Amino acid sequence: MQPKNIVEEIISQFEGVIPKASWGETSLFYNPGKILPNGVYFCTIKEKNGDNDKASELDREGAFRLSIGISKITYEKKFGVKPKRPSKGCIIDTGHDFTALDELMPHPIYGWMSWVQVLSPSESTFANIFPLIAEAHSNAVIKFNKKTANK
Known part of the structure; x- marks a missing residue:
């Protein structure tokens, strides 16, 4: 894809x-x-x-990252306890190869916030992770509604 x-x-x-595009990121x-x-952003x-x-x-060549902000519960079901926040300029310590293509894994920087990534997902991987995108969207709707409740 x-x-x-x-x-x-x-x-x-x-x-x-x-969608909002800037600096090589949408x-x-x-x-x-x-x-x-x-x-409220939920996917990049x-x-x-x-x-x-x-x-x-x-x-x-051809590498890109699809990142998805999922719930803590879903993150922990998939990967165990969330890692600690990395120091500035560093990455989380989970043992994942953050360069591997077409594989769901924690986001190397924002995994501590329950973000996950897939590099250059295939159509089948995208179909498999689509429920995570749906969850992220649903969570964004809830956050949006809280933020705009008094507007």
Whole structure:
């Protein structure tokens, strides 16, 4: 799959999703009516390394990262106890090869916040992790509704 296909699929399957692209990353926000400046993000696609984010070697030809913010419960069911927050410029310590393609694993920097990643997912892997995207979207809806309850 290509990044644009993933963005198109998520936008077509879920209501209120607004994509925002900047610095080689597309963030997907839940923000119906654009009530909030950005909304609540739940999924990102990153296509290049950042100054403090080189663990996945995204500068390789065709490599990109699909990141998904899942619940703590789901994260712990899949990977065990969440890791500690890494020091600035460092990555979490889980023993995963953060350069492996087409494999669900903790996000190398934000795993401590229950974020997961898949590098360059195939169509079958994307189909398998789609329930995680649905969960992340549902959680974003709840957070959005809390943030906008008094607006």
